[in-house]
Amino acid sequence: MKKIAILLFLFNTVVIFAQQQISGVVKDNTGTPLPGVNIVEKGTNNGVSTDSDGSYKITVKEGASLIFTYMGYNSVTRLANSPQIDVALSEEGGQNLDEVVVTGSRTAARSNTTSALPIDVLSSKDLTATGQATFDKALQYKIPSFNTVQTPVNDATSLLDPYEIRNMGPSRTLILINGKRKNLSSLLYVQTSPGRGETGADISAIPTDAIERVEILRDGASAQYGSDAIAGVMNIILKKNRTDGSLTVRSGITSEGDGEMLGVSLNQGTTVGEKGFLNYTIDFSKVNLANRPGTVDAQGEANDFLDGSPAAVATVNEFLSRYPDARNINGSPETAAAKFLINGGNEISDNTSLYYNAAYVYKKVNSFANFRTPYWRPLSDDPYLNDFFGNGDDVNPSYDGYGPTFEGDLSDYNGTLGFKTVKNGWNTDASITVGGNKQVYSVNNSVNRSSILDADGNNVYRENSPISFKPGGTSFNHLVGNIDVSKIISDKISIGFGTEFRSEYFTVMEGDKASWDGTGADSFAGNRPENSGKWNRYNVGVYLDVAYDITKDFLINGTVRHEEYSDFGGATVWKASTRYKFLDDKITLRGSVSTGFRAPTLHQIYTQKSQYSFVAGQGIQISGIINNVSPQARQLGIPQLDPEKSTNITVGIGAKPFTNFNFTIDYYNIKVEDRIVLGDRQDTEFGDVAWFSNSFDSRTSGLDVVANYNNIGIGEGKLGFNVSGNITLENKRISPVTNNSFGDILNSLTFTSRPETKWIFGINYEIGKFGFSLNNTYFGKTTFNQDGLATNDPNAPVGSAEYLAANLKTEFIPKIVTDLGVNFSATEKLTIALNVNNLFNVLPEWKFVAENENGAALLADPVQTKQQSNLLTFNQRYSRMTYDGFHFSQLGTMFNLSVNYKF
Incomplete structure (x- = not known):
């Protein structure tokens, strides 16, 4: 297959292409030029956009x-x-669902209602209308199958939140920028939260003002695009306007007076020579801390950190009387970001064009670990803490605990350089893409409490410890080469084929010795030397895509792909899809079946570390992760990782029965074999450790619904409605667990921690210079079986006392979040927008659910119920959302104001 890849690569570069140049102007029915109109050569990916005066070439x-x-x-x-x-x-009836898309096929571009695959199309206007500060949060309120939320305990996850499509985890959605693969983040999620054990691209790093539209393919696409596309593909199309631009100033604040946001963004287009263009975006933003701690329970604290006696409760109460939240900080961390992006192109000759894009993002995040209260870290155990965090007076110490910080610096970059040629009907696209993500961490206001003596018998740490640490960090980089060729062979047949070469590098950067020596820095231990290093691999892929229009209404499409990886071998996958139109294209039936794969990431193969995590009833404990290529793994008999394999089935209908109204409904069924998971911590000869393995098979099925009805004349304005929803019918493990332990907690994080159904209902009304939008997002219930709760022993015999023990889980109650938007076009150039997100200040709300009679009896006892509540909220520190997560933002109402001026 490697020889085939090389031959295809060489063939692609020498395929000879005769053509004509077309130019013109696009206007609306009033004669006003339309900038940004997409013009695509039918049956190809060859396309341009109109400039500010509606011109194109x-x-x-x-x-x-x-x-x-x-x-x-x-x-x-x-x-x-x-x-x-x-x-x-x-x-008259132009809709998102009628948008011509380029994602999902290597041959002809087709409109969404008549495509063979389900694709969402969002414009830049759709994204900015949400009022959300970042791209990922805008998608949360526009795409029902897309979910993301800030984690309660931030650490490294404060730099980017886990997201997923169709509850499949962040690593199973492929992210493209202008059709080219974006690099993964270097962060591996290891906390007990949704997305645990996975990684994804940092889509929050992409400036929203640089985006022309987003195309989201809700179908398996490994055959077209390679690894990571099991759940779908998100293709982010960048703006191409070459003469006009705009400056946007935005601000915001929560209803509780924190989380202040200020940002400024410049998007501008310019011509380069006679035939080129350059569009660039510069975006700066700052978001202050928004803190949402709970009121801490004294008895729970006394039980966890002292002996639980009345005297202990009195000690705790003295502190809580001054700080009811135990000085804990959780919510949304302070974040500053600078984002730069360019997108450009130039016609080299009549048949060849050059294109390029590049982005660089820097983010600085300041967050906090759990506050170490004076009864958690008492002076009786560590008297030197008064010197570090008090006044140093032994007689009248002022020590009152300390709050370790977690600070992260993230840089993310990507760039593509390529060219397209068209000759004799052959379309060739060749490109080189680079990308990387680097995260470096700092811990301040902490201490290394280890008792390690030097040669003279003095403590190396404790009273001699630093209070600032550099725990190291991680980085990920890739280099990708693509050559794609397509041609319409006849009125019925079009083909596409190509190759991809990808080289990946993953680095774990060693922390300073004080950060990892002994137990390391309190709150976040650094990367040890033996766990640090640099690893790489490469892969080569080839694909062939054929589309055949049996009739003008009946299409079939087939794709086959083979990949060869340097570390685990090869994978061959395929896809077949079809579409049938009838009733004058008003109704389209469509379906697809495909196989897919996901290669284990380098993060999953090589990550080995010690970490701090909350264990219910035991406070913060240290546990570890051992990787699959380590000596420890060999001694424990842990096998190395293989790729995940998937089978995807999608069946749907698209319809446009009359002008201004259209809808699609699609059923999906995704089976993943050899699913890679980070299992439970297990007591081994190497301590309390967890590891990755191909543990089980899973099945996810559901329905996606999208409907629009727009341009309804009401008075002098136009009214529009849109409804979209995702219903999860099945999301569960369908095979025994092997090579690992996977209990109720991980089962919940993997399968039930995202809403089982989510719906978005929007109303838009435009009249004169005003535009109004009212968006309602329904978040269905989520459930957790959390660490520490009374639960059945999964290994206990049915009917035994252990099996019949009280069994509880938590359930987040369905809620509707309402967003209001008002736009005022003061002039042709000046627009003012006010967004009130979460208009009615709706907050997550959870409850206990008993799963047997003993559980019901426990909940009938207020004392025992309170004990259970303390276990999963760390004694009410996280009472709004629980320690393991929630289903939407806990910050409440947010006010956002933006002013946009067009040049």
């Missing part, structure tokens, strides 16, 4: 057709039979 093959699409307008198809083609677009 495109080189196409002889006899081609051009498809003109623009958000909110009907699409138009014109035969390229003249060097000058001017087009007028009407607003």
Whole structure:
């Protein structure tokens, strides 16, 4: 297969292409030029956008057709039979679902309602209308199958939150920028939270003002794009306007007066020479801390840290009388970000164009570990703490505990350089993409409490410990080469084929010795030398894609792909899809079946570390992760990781029964074999450790629904409705667990920690200079079986006393979050927007659920119920959301104001 890849690569570079150049102007039905209209050569990925005066220029093959699409307008198809083609677009029923998309096929681009695959299309206007500060949070309130939320205990996860599509984890959605693979983050989620044991690309790093549209393929696409596309593909298309631009100033604050946000963003286009363009975005933002601690329970604290006696409770109460929240800080951390992005292109000749894009993002995050109270870290055990964090007076100490910080510096970059040629009907796209993510951590206001003596018998740490540490960090980089070729062979057949080469590097950076020696820095131990290093691998892939229009209404599409990895071998996957239109294209039936794979990430293969984590009833404990290539793994008989394999089935219908109304509904069924998970901690000869393994098979199925009804005349304005939803029908393990331990807690984090159903209902009304939007997001219930709760012993015999023990879980109650948006176009250039997110200050709310009679009896006892509540909220520190997570933001109402000025 490697020889085939090389031959295809060479063939792609020498394929010879004859064509014509078309230019023109696109306007609306009032004669106003439309900037940003998409023009695509039918059956190819060859496309351009109109500039600020509605002008465009495109080189196409002889006899081609051009498809003109623009958000909110009907699409138009014109035969390229003249060097000058001017087009007028009407607003009668142009919808997102009718948008021509380029994601999901290596051959012809097709509209969504008539495509063979379910694809969401979001414009930049859709994203900014949410009022959310970052791209990932905007998607949370626009795409029902997309979920992300800030984790209660931040640590490294404060730098980027785990996200997922269809409850499949962050590592099973492939992220593309202009059709090219974006690098993964270097962060591996190891906390007890959704996304545990996985990693994903940092989509929050992408400036929203740089995005023209987002295309989300809700279907397995490993055959087209390779690893990581089991759940779907998100293709982020960057802006291409070359003359106009805008400056946006935005601010915000929560209803509780914290979390202040200030940002400024500049997006500008310019011409480069006679035929080139450059679009650039510069974005700066600062978000202050928003703190949402709970009121800490004294008896729970006394039980955890002291002997639980009345005297102990009095000691705790003295501190809590001054600090009811035990000085704990949790919520949304302080974040500063600087984002830079360029997107450009130039026509080198009549048949060849150059394109490029590059981005660099820097983020600084300041967050906090759990506050070490004076009864948690008493002077009786560590008298030197008064010198570090008090006044140093032994007679009248002022020591009152200390709060370790966790500070992270993140840099993320990506760039692509490529060229496209069109000759004799052949479209060739060759590119090189680089990308990387680096995270470096700092811990301040902490101490190394280890009793380690030097040669003279003096403590190396404790009273001689530093209070600032550099625990190290991680980095991930990749280099990707792509060559893609496509051609319309006839009116019925189009083909695409290509190759991809990818080299990946993962680095764990060693921390300073004080951060890891002994027990390391209190709150976040550094990377030890034996756990640090640099690892790499490479892979080569080839694919072939054929689309056949049996009739003008009946399409079939097939793709096959083979990948060879340097570390674990090869994988061959395929995909078949079909679409049938009838009733004058008003109804489309579609379906697909495919196999897929996901290679274990380098993070999962090589991560080995000690970590601090909360254990219910035991406070903060140290546990470890051993990797699958370590001597410890060999002694424990832990096998090395293999790729996950998947089978995806999607069946759906798309319809546009009349002007202005369209909808799609799709059923999906995803089986993942040899699913890679980070298992439970287990007591071994190497201590309390966890590890990754191909542990079991899983099945996820559900329904996606999208409907729009727009351009309804009400008075002098236009009204629009949109409804979209995701229903999870099945999400569970379907095989025994092997090579690991996977209990109730991990089962919940993997399968039930995201809403089992989520719906979005939006209303938009535009009249004169005003635009109004009301968006309601319904978050269905989520459930957790959490660490420390009374629960059945999964290994106990049915009917035994252990099996019949009280069994509880927590359930987050369904809620509706309402967002209000008001836009005022003061002039043609100036727009003012006010967004009130979570208008009614709806907060997560959870309850205990008994799973047997003994559990019900326990909940009937207020004392025992309170004990259980303390276990999962760390004595009410995390009473709003529990320690393991929740289903939407706990910050409450947020007010956001932005001013946009167009140049």
